[in-house]
Amino acid sequence: MPQIFDPVPGNAEDDKIVCCYVNATSKIQIARITNLPNWYFERVVFPGQHLIFEALHTAQLEIHSGMMASSILSDIIPCVQLQVEEDASPVLPSWIPKRAINLSA
Numbered sequence: 001m002p003q004i005f006d007p008v009p010g011n012a013e014d015d016k017i018v019c020c021y022v023n024a025t026s027k028i029q030i031a032r033i034t035n036l037p038n039w040y041f042e043r044v045v046f047p048g049q050h051l052i053f054e055a056l057h058t059a060q061l062e063i064h065s066g067m068m069a070s071s072i073l074s075d076i077i078p079c080v081q082l083q084v085e086e087d088a089s090p091v092l093p094s095w096i097p098k099r100a101i102n103l104s105a
Contacts, residue, residue: 023046
């Protein structure tokens with residue numbers, strides 16, 4: 001999964017994991033990773049939104065929430081707990097045809 005903005009530091013693909021965080025609250029949250037040198041990751045996560053991102057195994061996701069002019073550090077989650085499996089061969093839904101349809105016949 002390429003990230004156009006804020007690519008994960010380093011070249012080792014083995015160290016990168018794909019993560020998913022879900023904002024299960026009714027408030028806007030800020031998700032940050034600040035514990036990796038030479039990299040800063042910050043995203044706004046709206047209520048009910050799924051945030052999919054790449055990170056290193058050692059990364060920690062900080063969740064900040066609050067009102068207009070204030071922010072409270074609500075949680076710190078190790079990114080390995082948010083890791084999702086990348087499915088190399090996705091299962092197609094039953095409504096997708098199994099073979100190509102010849103429309104010219």
